[in-house]
Amino acid sequence: xxxxxxxxxxxxxxxxxxxxxxxxxxxxxxxxxxxxxxxxxxxxxxxxxxxxxxxxxxxxxxxxxxxxxxxxxxxxxxxxxxxxxxxxxxxxxxxxxxxxxxxxxxxxxxxxxxxxxxxxxxxxxxxxxxxxxxxxxxxxxxxxxxxxxxxxxxxxxxxxxxxxxxxxxxxxxxxxxxxxxxxxxxxxxxxxxxxxxxxxxxxxxxxxxxxxxxxxxxxxxxxxxxxxxxxxxxxxxxxxxxxxxxxxxxxxxxxxxxxxxxxxxxxxxxxxxxxxxxxxxxxxxxxxxxxxxxxxxxxxxxxxxxxxxxxxxxxxxxxxxxxxxxxxxxxxxxxxxxxxxxxxxxxxxxxxxxxxxxxxxxxxxxxxxxxxxxxxxxxxxxxxxxxxxxxxxxxxxxxxxxxxxxxxxxxxxxxxxxxxxxxxxxxxxxxxxxxxxxxxxxxxxxxxxxxxxxxxxxxxxxxxxxxxxxxxxxxxxxxxxxxxxxxxxxxxxxxxxxxxxxxxxxxxxxxxxxxxxxxxxxxxxxxxxxxxxxxxxxxxxxxxxxxxxxxxxxxxxxxxxxxxxxxxxxxxxxxxxxxxxxxxxxxxxxxxxxxxxxxxxxxxxxxxxxxxxxxxxxxxxxxxxxxxxxxxxxxxxxxxxxxxxxxxxxxxxxxxxxx
Amino acid sequence: xxxxxxxxxxxxxxxxxxxxxxxxxxxxxxxxxxxxxxxxxxxxxxxxxxxxxxxxxxxxxxxxxxxxxxxxxxxxxxxxxxxxxxxxxxxxxxxxxxxxxxxxxxxxxxxxxxxxxxxxxxxxxxxxxxxxxxxxxxxxxxxxxxxxxxxxxxxxxxxxxxxxxx
Numbered sequence: 001x002x003x004x005x006x007x008x009x010x011x012x013x014x015x016x017x018x019x020x021x022x023x024x025x026x027x028x029x030x031x032x033x034x035x036x037x038x039x040x041x042x043x044x045x046x047x048x049x050x051x052x053x054x055x056x057x058x059x060x061x062x063x064x065x066x067x068x069x070x071x072x073x074x075x076x077x078x079x080x081x082x083x084x085x086x087x088x089x090x091x092x093x094x095x096x097x098x099x100x101x102x103x104x105x106x107x108x109x110x111x112x113x114x115x116x117x118x119x120x121x122x123x124x125x126x127x128x129x130x131x132x133x134x135x136x137x138x139x140x141x142x143x144x145x146x147x148x149x150x151x152x153x154x155x156x157x158x159x160x161x162x163x164x165x166x167x168x169x170x171x172x173x174x175x176x177x178x179x180x181x182x183x184x185x186x187x188x189x190x191x192x193x194x195x196x197x198x199x200x201x202x203x204x205x206x207x208x209x210x211x212x213x214x215x216x217x218x219x220x221x222x223x224x225x226x227x228x229x230x231x232x233x234x235x236x237x238x239x240x241x242x243x244x245x246x247x248x249x250x251x252x253x254x255x256x257x258x259x260x261x262x263x264x265x266x267x268x269x270x271x272x273x274x275x276x277x278x279x280x281x282x283x284x285x286x287x288x289x290x291x292x293x294x295x296x297x298x299x300x301x302x303x304x305x306x307x308x309x310x311x312x313x314x315x316x317x318x319x320x321x322x323x324x325x326x327x328x329x330x331x332x333x334x335x336x337x338x339x340x341x342x343x344x345x346x347x348x349x350x351x352x353x354x355x356x357x358x359x360x361x362x363x364x365x366x367x368x369x370x371x372x373x374x375x376x377x378x379x380x381x382x383x384x385x386x387x388x389x390x391x392x393x394x395x396x397x398x399x400x401x402x403x404x405x406x407x408x409x410x411x412x413x414x415x416x417x418x419x420x421x422x423x424x425x426x427x428x429x430x431x432x433x434x435x436x437x438x439x440x441x442x443x444x445x446x447x448x449x450x451x452x453x454x455x456x457x458x459x460x461x462x463x464x465x466x467x468x469x470x471x472x473x474x475x476x477x478x479x480x481x482x483x484x485x486x487x488x489x490x491x492x493x494x495x496x497x498x499x500x501x502x503x504x505x506x507x508x509x510x511x512x513x514x515x516x517x518x519x520x521x522x523x524x525x526x527x528x529x530x531x532x533x534x535x536x537x538x539x540x541x542x543x544x545x546x547x548x549x550x551x552x553x554x555x556x557x558x559x560x561x562x563x564x565x566x567x568x569x570x571x572x573x574x575x576x577x578x579x580x581x582x583x584x585x586x587x588x589x590x591x592x593x594x595x596x597x598x599x600x601x602x603x604x605x606x607x608x609x610x611x612x613x614x615x616x617x618x619x620x621x622x623x624x625x626x627x628x629x630x631x632x633x634x635x636x637x638x639x640x641x642x643x644x645x646x647x648x649x650x651x652x653x654x655x656x657x658x659x
Numbered sequence: 660x661x662x663x664x665x666x667x668x669x670x671x672x673x674x675x676x677x678x679x680x681x682x683x684x685x686x687x688x689x690x691x692x693x694x695x696x697x698x699x700x701x702x703x704x705x706x707x708x709x710x711x712x713x714x715x716x717x718x719x720x721x722x723x724x725x726x727x728x729x730x731x732x733x734x735x736x737x738x739x740x741x742x743x744x745x746x747x748x749x750x751x752x753x754x755x756x757x758x759x760x761x762x763x764x765x766x767x768x769x770x771x772x773x774x775x776x777x778x779x780x781x782x783x784x785x786x787x788x789x790x791x792x793x794x795x796x797x798x799x800x801x802x803x804x805x806x807x808x809x810x811x812x813x814x815x816x817x818x819x820x821x822x823x824x825x
Binding site: 010204205208216233265268404405 | 674675678679681682683685686688689690695698720723724727728730731732733734735736
């Protein structure tokens with residue numbers, strides 16, 4: 001076969017083979033298989049001639065793929081199953097639920113279809129709760145919200161074809177934010193795979209770049225092991241979504257149920273325990289530092305290391321800034337003796353594009369930057385060359401690929417954040433910073449000056465509601481004790497700026513992928529996990545319409561989520577960029593043709609409330625919080641309010657537009 | 660070493676024989692904007708394991724990312740970073756070259772010098788099999804191209820770390 005050597009061609013060719021599940025060339029079945037490959041190759045855009053299939057088989061299929069009907073997906077070593085008592089003979093669909101029970105799954109979010117009917121048939125007998133969504137993207141985000149709020153693995157179940165593809169945005173969202181999740185997709189029977197059967201799609205191929213790992217189970221005997229591995233992979237190391245594709249004949253087949261005790265994955269051994277020598281080097285460097293900053297990300301929350309972060313900040317008297325994903329891992333406010341709240345003295349707020357003035361200035365002027373479970377995203381660093389120019393950088397992360405990916409690091413520490421911080425703290429207890437108060441005083445004074453120089457500010461004047469005012473009121477009236485989810489855009493940034501969090505796992509937001517439509521289903525997922533907590537989705541009028549159909553899921557499951565729509569009749573963040581960088585040409589960002597949100601809530605059987613004047617904001621929120629039903633609050637806010645400070649893309653993060 | 664600190668670089672990847680494993684590796688390269696110059700895959704003597712040898716280009720920073728990202732794939736068992744290890748590499752090429760009465764002797768002479776074999780003969784063409792490292796293959800191709808190469812198939816590199824002397 002001759003091909004034009006173009007970027008990505010190897011990938012495309014392998015996709016064809018993986019899609020067809022090709023077999024070895026010396027296998028008697030290969031002729032049939034390769035002939036069907038040839039057909040696919042002739043449709044291949046780079047191909048310039050018809051293909052002599054013998055050559056194709058010789059040159060290209062000489063790498064082994066699984067034998068047809070042989071051991072299917074998963075590790076090469078057979079499951080090292082240890083069986084207790086008599087194994088039962090069960091259907092694949094029953095094994096599926098036995099495995100879920102072994103993993104402690106209490107709830108799955110899903111939507112049925114032809115390929116997964118056998119599994120749905122078993123749900124009533126399984127004792128596992130199923131939340132029926134209205135769109136599979138919603139199922140993925142709910143599993144994600146559930147996982148972020150609880151720290152457990154979120155599970156969703158959808159059918160083949162469109163059911164599977166609809167979850168892709170949700171999977172990618174979870175992948176970018178390292179959320180532990182297992183997605184089960186139905187698949188057409190194994191005999192039909194590769195035939196363009198009804199509702200067939202190569203979801204393993206499609207989801208490969210946005211899952212931590214994925215599986216196609218081709219033999220019911222592999223099912224239990226694959227599910228065990230999927231949950232293990234999802235929650236260990238750097239967590240992430242794992243997809244398991246289940247052909248219909250596999251879940252209909254029967255076998256003895258054996259749940260493996262141990263997972264054996266030769267190629268997967270995440271480094272949890274950090275290297276002691278590196279921690280010692282970090283200890284020495286921080287001891288000599290005068291102006292340190294701790295820069296904490298979502299990894300702190302994932303490893304359950306908030307307590308260690310607070311202890312480390314305290315022992316070093318080092319200020320803390322967090323990324324959007326790290327919100328809540330360090331308390332933004334502390335309660336004074338009289339019960340009122342004040343900002344935590346070491347809290348800098350979020351850093352980056354819409355970070356606080358003091359956080360960005362502190363990072364740009366620090367001499368040691370300790371990154372903990374954060375990944376130097378471009379929204380954090382601004383122009384890489386100008387990021388933290390005076391700082392030696394220490395980076396603690398469980399994923400070695402995050403280290404020195406964007407920003408060169410002086411002391412890399414690969415390991416679990418909690419483990420690494422515990423040992424760093426122990427070293428400082430043994431050998432503390434000398435004359436700590438004296439050494440640190442000028443730095444903390446400087447930070448206080450920056451804090452006074454520019455505060456997050458807006459003025460609530462006149463008859464029009466400021467969106468920031470709504471977020472502040474939500475914060476005040478909930479006393480900060482809520483799980484906050486956000487959509488994406490201005491609403492997300494105002495939530496991060498004005499809703500002061502004190503606990504981890506209380507701020508759920510699509511940070512990496514920036515998925516509009518995330519907030520409502522994520523809030524539902526969180527509310528399923530915590531039925532008695534206040535869950536607020538801070539939304540925009542654009543984002544909320546991307547998954548509004550899930551309102552009925554909240555209503556029919558009695559999940560009293562509170563949605564606060566900051567309605568500015570614009571795709572506000574995009575409009576803001578058009579205002580600043582695209583000559584105020586507001587092309588395709590005006591949403592003045594909008595549904596009546598109060599009537600919409602009513603139509604879904606939820607409570608709809610509207611505030612159009614500043615004095616109506618508080619009563620609306622009070623009423624929303626007082627009813628135990630899903631509520632859609634519409635706040636008609638200032639149309640062209642912007643999010644500030646703002647660092648224009650490609651600038652140093654000290655170059656902030658302040659108003 | 661090419662311009663901009665870009666280097667050609669050989670990496671060996673030991674992988675589990677799973678459906679789609681090559682797609683995972685290839686997808687990693689295209690998805691993250693890394694280059695693959697050539698790629699060889701075949702089973703090893705150990706059941707269930709295959710070895711991928713690939714040649715890529717990039718500066719130190721990119722090569723480091725490639726090695727780390729490969730290691731992150733679940734089906735990848737070991738990555739041999741040949742920047743750090745002394746290694747041997749070979750490639751095989753089948754070259755169909757024009758062999759008219761006037762040039763036949765020259766083709767055979769060149770084949771001899773390169774210890775190549777003629778594996779197929781027809782009235783107007785010889786097909787030559789040659790094995791060697793990149794430089795050697797490059798050299799024979801250059802000589803034969805003056806006579807007239809009709810078709811060429813190269814296997815891509817196979818590479819192994821040298822055994823320790825002690």
